[in-house]
Amino acid sequence: MKISVIGAGLAGAEAANYFANRGVKVALYDIKPNAFTPAHKSEKFAELVCSNSLKSNDMFGNAAGLLKEELRLLGSITMEAAERTKVPAGGALAVNREEFSAYITEKIKANSNIEFISEEIKEVPTDGLTIIATGPLTTAPLAESIRGVAGALYFYDASAPIVSADSIDMESAFKGDRYGKGDGDHINCPMNKEEYDAFYDALISAERATLHEFEKSDVFEGCMPVEVMAARGRDTLRFGPLKPAGLDNPKTGRWAYATLQLRKEDKAGTMYNMVGFQTNLKFGEQKRVFSMIPALKNAEFLRYGVMHRNAFIDAPKSLNPDFSLKVRPNIFIAGQLSGVEGYVESAGAGLLAAIYAYRKLNGEKEILISDNTVLGALARYITTENKNFQPMNANFGILPPLPVRDKKEKKRCMAERSLAAVKEFINEIN
Ligand SMILES: Cc1cc2nc3c(=O)[nH]c(=O)nc-3n(C[C@H](O)[C@H](O)[C@H](O)COP(=O)(O)OP(=O)(O)OC[C@H]3O[C@@H](n4cnc5c(N)ncnc54)[C@H](O)[C@@H]3O)c2cc1C
Numbered sequence: 001m002k003i004s005v006i007g008a009g010l011a012g013a014e015a016a017n018y019f020a021n022r023g024v025k026v027a028l029y030d031i032k033p034n035a036f037t038p039a040h041k042s043e044k045f046a047e048l049v050c051s052n053s054l055k056s057n058d059m060f061g062n063a064a065g066l067l068k069e070e071l072r073l074l075g076s077i078t079m080e081a082a083e084r085t086k087v088p089a090g091g092a093l094a095v096n097r098e099e100f101s102a103y104i105t106e107k108i109k110a111n112s113n114i115e116f117i118s119e120e121i122k123e124v125p126t127d128g129l130t131i132i133a134t135g136p137l138t139t140a141p142l143a144e145s146i147r148g149v150a151g152a153l154y155f156y157d158a159s160a161p162i163v164s165a166d167s168i169d170m171e172s173a174f175k176g177d178r179y180g181k182g183d184g185d186h187i188n189c190p191m192n193k194e195e196y197d198a199f200y201d202a203l204i205s206a207e208r209a210t211l212h213e214f215e216k217s218d219v220f221e222g223c224m225p226v227e228v229m230a231a232r233g234r235d236t237l238r239f240g241p242l243k244p245a246g247l248d249n250p251k252t253g254r255w256a257y258a259t260l261q262l263r264k265e266d267k268a269g270t271m272y273n274m275v276g277f278q279t280n281l282k283f284g285e286q287k288r289v290f291s292m293i294p295a296l297k298n299a300e301f302l303r304y305g306v307m308h309r310n311a312f313i314d315a316p317k318s319l320n321p322d323f324s325l326k327v328r329p330n331i332f333i334a335g336q337l338s339g340v341e342g343y344v345e346s347a348g349a350g351l352l353a354a355i356y357a358y359r360k361l362n363g364e365k366e367i368l369i370s371d372n373t374v375l376g377a378l379a380r381y382i383t384t385e386n387k388n389f390q391p392m393n394a395n396f397g398i399l400p401p402l403p404v405r406d407k408k409e410k411k412r413c414m415a416e417r418s419l420a421a422v423k424e425f426i427n428e429i430n
Helices: 010-020 063-073 077-085 097-110 140-150 193-205 226-230 283-290 343-361 374-382 407-429
Strands: 002-006 025-030 053-056 092-095 114-118 130-132 153-159 162-164 187-191 258-264 271-274 301-303 306-313 331-333
Touching (some): 010 025, 010 077, 010 343, 053 343, 063 077, 063 343, 063 374, 063 407, 130 343, 140 153, 140 306, 187 193, 283 301, 343 374
Parallel strands (some): 130 331
Antiparallel strands (some): 162 301, 258 271
8 A cells, every 4th residue: 555645744744654654655745855935944844934832732721732632642743743852931832943853854764664755746646545735835836736626725814813702792792784684693893983093003003923025025915904904094994894884783773983893703603703804913912902892802812813825725615524625535635735724733634634544545434533622623614614714723612612601611621522532533543
């Protein structure tokens, strides 16, 4: 048995390692070291292109921490490498990036079942089981080929922040659609003139994230960040994403001075998206400034807004729940390209795709990991119908809700439920 893995990044390394450790011969392709994407610089695999932090390590209080523990249980090489190369970073798991990539590269290269080939793959293969994990900077020819096969592939991510439903202050908000047209699903967050002015001043002076050189020219072409729109004039937002017209506040019977609309992000209504608020502000600044909107004063930000270069497919339309392409079930799309966001999420998607693909290769029945796990919830999120699909990171909002009032206790219960489900999954697949 032989399979191909394209891309030796976080997801590809996970996938190749999983197969090879089960005796499957793997042809692992990467353009490195002959060529590099604009962000990759190292000859090593699983390169961390930006921060050296893998985010929180707190499994009971943070979904990113819980995802890490799930991956440890599943035997992730990313987590193994992180454990051995970690550097002090408070509650986060940060690594020495050189040692981290070196550890993974050595393990992959020492595995006799893996043959590494430095080559740019330009087309989606037609035969054989293949995992494509070429990441957010997939080279143009392959990206075009994937687009042709999968139906859609986006090159930029312009996402608005997402907040958890139970953190919205409904005393300061009201439900309803503009001019009453719709299912009444939106949550509206009104501001009076004083509140708007304070918010506006904070927004236009807030600190923006630095773009990489290769992103500067084209990231904002189709989609303007809210802070850039605001800078055009004090009232511009009141005719755009903060337009109050048609939104009668039941408390006053009038339209407010400015109103932000929040749109349901998932069917369960546990997450809400800030409509029209794609932004390039630094994450801390998003929390500071957007929390000035009265209904968001205690908002829990499940995903911050981002605007960056990022290749990803329209997973809800093109992927099966096991990460295989609907139109070509022998091709699996893993990592950031599948529509997850973040180092550990990408590694996790690589590992899970490999677990599923390995079962398929062996003719075994499909067993999906429970949605009660962060990994399973991410997979379900990206493969569930969603006409406003944007990549998703680990957060508690994507997990099925639990009827526990205390937030800390709820997260702890969700974590316990998740870890039990991962253990059950491991028993089932073995
Ligand atoms: C500039 C930038 C900064 C980021 N910063 C962070 C951060 O700080 N924290 C975070 O959590 N996430 C960050 N991300 C998001 C994301 O989590 C990482 O990009 C992550 O590395 C994605 O993992 P991956 O395995 O899907 O892809 P990658 O790790 O990018 O691996 C893809 C591999 O495929 C190779 N490749 C590409 N095209 C081809 C081809 N046609 N043929 C053969 N090989 C190919 C590449 O050389 C690369 O080695 C960042 C993304 C970008 C673009």
